[in-house]
Amino acid sequence: xxxxxxxxVSIVFMSIETDNNTEQKILEAAEEVFQEKGFDxxxxxxxxxxxxxxxxxxxxxxxxxxxxxxxxxxIAFHTMIGQIQSxxxxxxxxxxxxxxxxxDFMSMLAKNPALPRFVITELNKNPDRFIAKHVxxxxxxxxxxxxxxxxxxxxxxxxxxxxxxxxxxxMISMIIFPFIGRPMVQVVIxxxxxxxxxxxxxxxxxxxxxxxxxxxx
Amino acid sequence: xxxxxxxxVSIVFMSIETDNNTEQKILEAAEEVFQEKGFDxxxxxxxxxxxxxxxxxxxxxxxxxxxxxxxxxxIAFHTMIGQIQSxxxxxxxxxxxxxxxxxDFMSMLAKNPALPRFVITELNKNPDRFIAKHVxxxxxxxxxxxxxxxxxxxxxxxxxxxxxxxxxxxMISMIIFPFIGRPMVQVVIxxxxxxxxxxxxxxxxxxxxxxxxxxxx
DNA sequence: GTCTATATCATGATAGAC
DNA sequence: GTCTATCATGATATAGAC
Numbered sequence: 001x002x003x004x005x006x007x008x009v010s011i012v013f014m015s016i017e018t019d020n021n022t023e024q025k026i027l028e029a030a031e032e033v034f035q036e037k038g039f040d041x042x043x044x045x046x047x048x049x050x051x052x053x054x055x056x057x058x059x060x061x062x063x064x065x066x067x068x069x070x071x072x073x074x075i076a077f078h079t080m081i082g083q084i085q086s087x088x089x090x091x092x093x094x095x096x097x098x099x100x101x102x103x104d105f106m107s108m109l110a111k112n113p114a115l116p117r118f119v120i121t122e123l124n125k126n127p128d129r130f131i132a133k134h135v136x137x138x139x140x141x142x143x144x145x146x147x148x149x150x151x152x153x154x155x156x157x158x159x160x161x162x163x164x165x166x167x168x169x170x171m172i173s174m175i176i177f178p179f180i181g182r183p184m185v186q187v188v189i190x191x192x193x194x195x196x197x198x199x200x201x202x203x204x205x206x207x208x209x210x211x212x213x214x215x216x217x
Numbered sequence: 218x219x220x221x222x223x224x225x226v227s228i229v230f231m232s233i234e235t236d237n238n239t240e241q242k243i244l245e246a247a248e249e250v251f252q253e254k255g256f257d258x259x260x261x262x263x264x265x266x267x268x269x270x271x272x273x274x275x276x277x278x279x280x281x282x283x284x285x286x287x288x289x290x291x292i293a294f295h296t297m298i299g300q301i302q303s304x305x306x307x308x309x310x311x312x313x314x315x316x317x318x319x320x321d322f323m324s325m326l327a328k329n330p331a332l333p334r335f336v337i338t339e340l341n342k343n344p345d346r347f348i349a350k351h352v353x354x355x356x357x358x359x360x361x362x363x364x365x366x367x368x369x370x371x372x373x374x375x376x377x378x379x380x381x382x383x384x385x386x387x388m389i390s391m392i393i394f395p396f397i398g399r400p401m402v403q404v405v406i407x408x409x410x411x412x413x414x415x416x417x418x419x420x421x422x423x424x425x426x427x428x429x430x431x432x433x434x
Numbered sequence: 435g436t437c438t439a440t441a442t443c444a445t446g447a448t449a450g451a452c
Numbered sequence: 453g454t455c456t457a458t459c460a461t462g463a464t465a466t467a468g469a470c
Binding site: 036039040080120121125135139140143160162168172173174176178180185188189202203210211213214215 | 382401
């Protein structure tokens with residue numbers, strides 16, 4: 001955890017400083033290559049090339065491919081989980097929560113469309129290892145708060161009775177899946193890249209309305 | 218295309234014959250390993266071990282790793298696309314279509330939970346190559362029929378106005394995503410394996426109701 | 435068809451000069 | 453810190469005996 005912390009600090013530091021030092025160049029290159037190719041498909045040579053350094057120097061900064069991957073995956077995983085948790089834990093109504101989670105999540109994914117596929121693929125290849133390492137004690141407490149807030153709305157008659165866990169799955173499924181399944185979606189619907197992006201833009205308001213409509217009393 | 222056809226025939230033949238010959242053992246082993254590890258993570262040695270043969274014999278049946286992968290991916294891709302298309306092309310009402318697509322798709326995924334992640338991951342790594350090779354001319358026509366049928370229901374006032382393409386994305390997102398994102402979903406909600414499977418069982422009826430509720434006039 | 439042995443090559447990682 | 457050169461390993465693929 002100390003390692004992660006110092007790493008996060010260095011990231012913040014770097015984004016403040018305009019100086020683009022070697023470590024930062026490596027991390028940017030590694031993020032790109034790992035997210036695109038996955039751990040198994042990524043090559044240290046390609047990362048070195050993209051960072052404009054040689055393999056020797058790459059191994060000087062990160063002794064092994066595993067340790068470099070860990071640094072990249074850790075940030076990606078916490079970006080995903082953090083996005084979910086931050087919205088879950090707010091003290092707002094379900095309608096506001098829907099608006100926030102759709103807007104925030106889709107803005108983040110528009111900037112980093114490869115993120116969910118990367119996290120989910122690597123998580124599937126080795127669930128135990130990463131979950132034990134990265135999931136903290138707050139994860140469950142945060143979701144419990146979400147369940148309570150949904151139950152309150154049901155009791156108040158604001159929405160129809162619905163399993164909060166299913167509702168949660170519906171929300172993140174509709175938000176995340178089109179990014180992960182983009183090539184398949186484009187093929188089946190028959191969309192070029194421009195049309196797909198247009199549809200994703202319209203999708204924000206569509207999902208908000210669709211969800212609210214589905215849980216109306 | 219001739220290769221794929223003769224291959225499909227041999228699959229059918231094998232499932233009729235009880236005789237488990239070497240090629241069939243290889244394909245079963247390869248499907249397992251490729252779906253679990255992906256192309257880059259898969260090892261010919263592991264496939265050979267799982268099929269109880271040696272690497273030399275494996276290369277006798279499939280000259281290259283690529284050709285073996287192509288055989289596996291082709292079946293997987295057409296299973297996914299075919300599942301979607303078969304329901305799209307039926308002449309039934311939207312409500313019946315929702316019931317059918319949820320039941321059929323989720324039954325298939327329950328038997329083969331790793332399938333969508335495999336297809337989508339490999340498709341993302343190399344979209345052009347596979348789409349050019351595997352998508353036929355019927356793909357678009359089938360979806361056009363779906364759009365028409367939704368539009369007819371809107372015109373008849375049976376459902377509220379909704380973009381059929383968004384509706385389609387919502388359907389397949391809610392069905393497929395929990396299988397792909399299972400580890401993340403389990404962590405965030407806090408479910409053990411038994412609880413997750415129970416929730417997925419209940420999910421069929423949940424999705425059907427949720428969708429119909431969302432498009433009610 | 436099936437096996438063992440081997441060729442060939444790519445990759446992660448290290449050693450050592452500057 | 454950065455580079456070049458090299459090692460060691462492991463993976464795909466082939467050759468050839470049976």
